Amino acid sequence: MPELPEVETTVRGLARVLQGRRITRVEARRADLRYAFPQDLGQRLTGAKVTGLGRRAKYGLIHTDRDDTMIFHLGMSGSWRIDHPTLEKHDHLLLETDEGKRLALNDPRRFGSVDLVPTEGLEEWPAFRALGPEPFDLDVRDLQERLRGRTAAIKLLLGDQRIIAGLGNIYVCEALYRAGIHPKRAAGSVSLERLKRLVAAIEEVLSEAIEAGGSTLKDFISPDGELGYFSKTFAVYDREGQPCGCGGTVRRIVQGGRSTFYCPKCQH
Secondary structure (H helix, E strand, O other): OOOHHHHHHHHHHHHHHHOOOEEEEEEEOOOEOOOEOOOOHHHHHOOOEEEEEEEEOOEEEEEEOOOEEEEEEOOOOOEEEEOOOOOOOOEEEEEEEOOOOEEEEEOOOOOOEEEEEEHHHHHHOHHHHOOOOOHHHOOHHHHHHHHOOOOOEHHHHHOOOOOOOOOOHHHHHHHHHHHOOOOOOEHHHOOHHHHHHHHHHHHHHHHHHHHOOOEOOOOOOOOOOOOOEHHHHOOOOOOOOOEOOOOOEOEEEEEOOEEEEEOOOOOO
């Protein structure tokens, strides 16, 4: 599933062709993805000028001069394609701009979603109401309060969108490794000093992943057709049985139905 760096990479790619442009054509090539497309999507977007793009958690945001924001989620396999010569079977939503650019939302598994909401009510959109702070806006003492008294594993709570918005499995594994924290440690038992290291590690790993264009594992590709290269630098993720730099060996366990990778020698 595309995570925060992949969504950020996507938004930045879209901004290069959408920022300041007018949408001249909208075509939904099916009625739905995970959810139905808004019935008035074409009416409200056609003729609208894109005033800005952004991201909230793992959702991309496209703002228009009609005070609407299109919210998209890439689901398990979604990506935006720009100016490809032929349409594909899974190009489910098309946008064209006054500059003649054609953008296609491609989603083979159809777990993604698209909605259109008034910009002024964006934070009240149902999926946004309970979201925690963005990873780049973390305050270590606020995080300590969110985790206080919690006996659940730190790995599981870091993936809880109510605690931190946008963190996913890959980058939680990598951040815990950099901070030297065992993924099964009770969240409420992590000291303030360790949480400081964790907050710094989260920002570092996400920044590096965005700079590398995300992590291409199976389906993700950026709008310009480039693959993400951060996966080439994974320290622990998907490296079960391989050596860690400390001399230990990377292990894999399952937590909450997801694979967790860590080094038992340097994470405790």
